[in-house]
Amino acid sequence: xxxxxxxxxxxxGILSAGIIGISHSDNAQATTISLQVVPSYFDLKLKPGEVYxxxxxxxxxxxxxxxxxxxxxxxxxxxxxxxxxxxxxxxxSERSMITRWTTLSDDDVIVKKGxxxxxxxxxxxxxxxxxxxxxxxxxxxxxSGSSEEGISIGQNVAIGSVIYATIEGETRxxxxxxxNDIQGFYFNPPISATSFIENKGNIHATASYILRVxxxxxxxSLYNNEDNPEKxxxxxxxxxxxxxKWDNAPAIGIYRVESEVKIFDEVSKIEKLVIICxxxxxxxxxxxxxxxxxxxxxxxKSRKKAEA
Numbered sequence: 001x002x003x004x005x006x007x008x009x010x011x012x013g014i015l016s017a018g019i020i021g022i023s024h025s026d027n028a029q030a031t032t033i034s035l036q037v038v039p040s041y042f043d044l045k046l047k048p049g050e051v052y053x054x055x056x057x058x059x060x061x062x063x064x065x066x067x068x069x070x071x072x073x074x075x076x077x078x079x080x081x082x083x084x085x086x087x088x089x090x091x092x093s094e095r096s097m098i099t100r101w102t103t104l105s106d107d108d109v110i111v112k113k114g115x116x117x118x119x120x121x122x123x124x125x126x127x128x129x130x131x132x133x134x135x136x137x138x139x140x141x142x143x144s145g146s147s148e149e150g151i152s153i154g155q156n157v158a159i160g161s162v163i164y165a166t167i168e169g170e171t172r173x174x175x176x177x178x179x180n181d182i183q184g185f186y187f188n189p190p191i192s193a194t195s196f197i198e199n200k201g202n203i204h205a206t207a208s209y210i211l212r213v214x215x216x217x218x219x220x221s222l223y224n225n226e227d228n229p230e231k232x233x234x235x236x237x238x239x240x241x242x243x244x245k246w247d248n249a250p251a252i253g254i255y256r257v258e259s260e261v262k263i264f265d266e267v268s269k270i271e272k273l274v275i276i277c278x279x280x281x282x283x284x285x286x287x288x289x290x291x292x293x294x295x296x297x298x299x300x301k302s303r304k305k306a307e308a
Contacts, residue, residue: 032064033142035062035140036159044163046168047168056118057118058111065112067142072137072138074099102138102163103121131202140158173203184273186274186275190247192244204233206263207233208229208261210229212258213249213257214255216254223246251278255276257274
């Protein structure tokens with residue numbers, strides 16, 4: 001059964017879908033809570049009138065049993081004044097109506113130490129549901145207060161699964177790659193490529209980022225993530241910056257670098273010559289050049305004196 005929790009608590013408590021650990025000291029004894037939710041997201045294609053039933057698993061790797069409550073909250077995103085991508089778990093929109101269509105099976109879930117528990121949910125899509133994307137966050141939240149079945153903690157923490165749903169109907173796939181750029185000079189690694197993209201459609205889009213690094217004189221790639229590209233999801237009507245990196249680049253060298261960005265049917269591919277040269281090397285080169293100039297001037301003066 002879907003439970004309405006404080007929006008303020010949800011906003012503070014939700015950190016991310018994944019692993020979260022916290023500690024609470026109770027005078028003589030400390031209890032550690034570590035929870036994991038799998039899967040971290042669902043990518044669903046639904047039809048008006050359809051009922052979808054699903055489950056996600058909560059694993060308790062902490063040192064005691066934990067009592068959890070369940071909730072469905074909006075999952076929206078917007079850009080701030082500097083075009084940074086900001087996720088919002090409290091603001092309802094036409095793209096988060098799915099929270100009204102969703103029920104969770106349990107008010108409370110007890111997950112014993114070292115064990116797992118399944119949380120069931122059901123999405124009933126109305127017959128008149130508009131086509132396009134619908135998004136929500138299905139969370140489990142640790143409950144404050146003492147309990148014989150669960151432990152007590154002093155802070156509410158929520159984790160869960162994101163629902164990315166595409167409702168069949170009038171859907172629009174449209175995106176733009178606003179920029180795709182590689183910096184040409186670095187004092188230190190990593191080598192990176194920065195892009196800025198926009199989702200102009202009414203469904204979510206997953207952008208992929210491929211970075212390839214080759215030695216200056218050719219040969220096989222030194223780094224290539226083509227088999228496992230980095231990915232980012234954009235909700236409709238949003239823009240997103242992203243930087244793909246090669247963290248283990250050598251401290252000095254000249255390379256040919258390729259950056260490839262894909263979103264929907266849009267592709268941008270660029271290649272650039274990149275130099276990594278530490279500051280101390282530039283200083284040594286400068287000192288060497290000055291020494292050579294000084295030597296040349298000194299030689300010239302010595303010759304003039306000898307000729308005189």
